[in-house]
Amino acid sequence: MTKPLIEALKGKAQPTAPVWLMRQAGRYLPEYRELRKECGGFLDLCYNPDKASEVTMQPIRRFGMDGAIVFSDILVVPHALGQKVEFLEGEGPKLDPIRQVEDLRRLTRDKFHEHLAPVYETLRQVRSKLANEKFDNTALIGFSGAPWTLACYMVDGGSSRDFIHTKTWAYSDPNGFGDLMDLLCECIVDYLSAQVQAGAEAVQLFDSWAGILDHTMFSRWVIRPTRKIVEGFRELHPDIPFIGFPRGCGRLALDYAQNSKVSALSLDPQTAPKWAANVYQNLMPVQGNMDPVCLLSGGLTMQSAAEDILVHLGKGPFVFNLGHGVIKETPPEHVEELVQMIRDWK
Numbered sequence: 001m002t003k004p005l006i007e008a009l010k011g012k013a014q015p016t017a018p019v020w021l022m023r024q025a026g027r028y029l030p031e032y033r034e035l036r037k038e039c040g041g042f043l044d045l046c047y048n049p050d051k052a053s054e055v056t057m058q059p060i061r062r063f064g065m066d067g068a069i070v071f072s073d074i075l076v077v078p079h080a081l082g083q084k085v086e087f088l089e090g091e092g093p094k095l096d097p098i099r100q101v102e103d104l105r106r107l108t109r110d111k112f113h114e115h116l117a118p119v120y121e122t123l124r125q126v127r128s129k130l131a132n133e134k135f136d137n138t139a140l141i142g143f144s145g146a147p148w149t150l151a152c153y154m155v156d157g158g159s160s161r162d163f164i165h166t167k168t169w170a171y172s173d174p175n176g177f178g179d180l181m182d183l184l185c186e187c188i189v190d191y192l193s194a195q196v197q198a199g200a201e202a203v204q205l206f207d208s209w210a211g212i213l214d215h216t217m218f219s220r221w222v223i224r225p226t227r228k229i230v231e232g233f234r235e236l237h238p239d240i241p242f243i244g245f246p247r248g249c250g251r252l253a254l255d256y257a258q259n260s261k262v263s264a265l266s267l268d269p270q271t272a273p274k275w276a277a278n279v280y281q282n283l284m285p286v287q288g289n290m291d292p293v294c295l296l297s298g299g300l301t302m303q304s305a306a307e308d309i310l311v312h313l314g315k316g317p318f319v320f321n322l323g324h325g326v327i328k329e330t331p332p333e334h335v336e337e338l339v340q341m342i343r344d345w346k
């Protein structure tokens with residue numbers, strides 16, 4: 001069976017743009033907040049397949065999205081490597097930082113898949129819920145953080161503006177830092193591949209902090225590892241679309257599109273749709289890129305932003321999405337209106 005999202009990601013323009021939104025499940029939905037109360041910590045929810053699969057389904061039931069992204073987090077990967085990871089209420093993630101090559105000894109791949117088994121089970125459950133509830137057009141998306149973005153959290157130990165520890169390590173000891181990146185590349189290929197075996201029909205690699213690197217570092221720590229992962233993944237799953245999301249890197253996204261070997265490019269809100277149509281969509285299918293704040297604001301501003309995107313990108317292979325995740329204050333009605341507008345667009 002052909003699903004519009006998968007067809008678009010394989011390069012076939014669709015009469016109606018398929019749509020899903022990054023962070024489409026989460027705190028802006030009352031049904032998520034309700035279910036979240038029962039779960040204790042955020043990671044407990046990620047490792048509870050019954051609940052995580054329900055959360056994944058929530059935006060599908062409400063809006064009929066074309067993509068269901070498995071509910072989990074990028075930081076389950078360092079956690080599965082034995083690093084201490086915590087989500088403190090209202091504070092974001094906290095990790096026990098790895099700052100030098102000797103610290104790599106604290107990481108182990110011994111229990112990697114065992115630790116991530118609940119995520120694979122969530123994928124299996126979502127696939128069967130999609131089939132049972134007759135969401136025949138909705139494709140299941142697996143994901144991972146990219147090595148650079150994972151390293152940012154692993155080395156700095158949590159959210160940051162500039163990830164100074166990570167950058168400093170990468171500049172001062174590229175070989176030692178490279179060992180961490182190589183380990184992550186191998187694990188990510190394994191992880192994405194296991195997600196496909198559990199039912200993922202496309203995968204996305206989130207490089208949320210790609211934009212903090214200069215052009216030399218960008219080639220080395222964003223493009224090169226991504227290409228390695230895509231090549232490893234393609235050997236195992238040649239037909240599964242691979243979406244890359246190098247957020248905030250401006251014009252370097254062109255180098256990424258040309259050299260990383262991803263099959264589709266997810267664009268941030270800074271990229272003008274008209275320019276993206278001429279430059280990126282000639283190279284590959286694109287996904288994006290409405291400003292999440294525009295969705296939060298709603299109304300005419302949202303409609304004209306959606307129109308700008310659809311006019312310029314809607315004719316080629318394209319997936320409608322935001323340029324970053326849904327913000328938690330977003331009224332769900334705005335999402336409903338946006339999805340309706342995309343469906344009605346001619």
Ligand code: 1CP
Nearest residue numbers: 022023024025026042070071072073074092159206208325
């Ligand atoms: O209590 C809560 O509900 C916590 C909020 C939350 C949620 C809903 C976090 C904490 N993660 C998630 C889910 C999540 N994270 C998904 C689920 C699927 C969906 O999209 O519906 C996905 C794909 C992610 C990916 C993720 N996590 C990224 C990459 C995308 C991005 O937003 O840039 C990153 C950087 C994270 C780390 C993370 N997870 C959560 C927080 C608060 C953070 C830190 C973000 C930061 O540093 O600003």
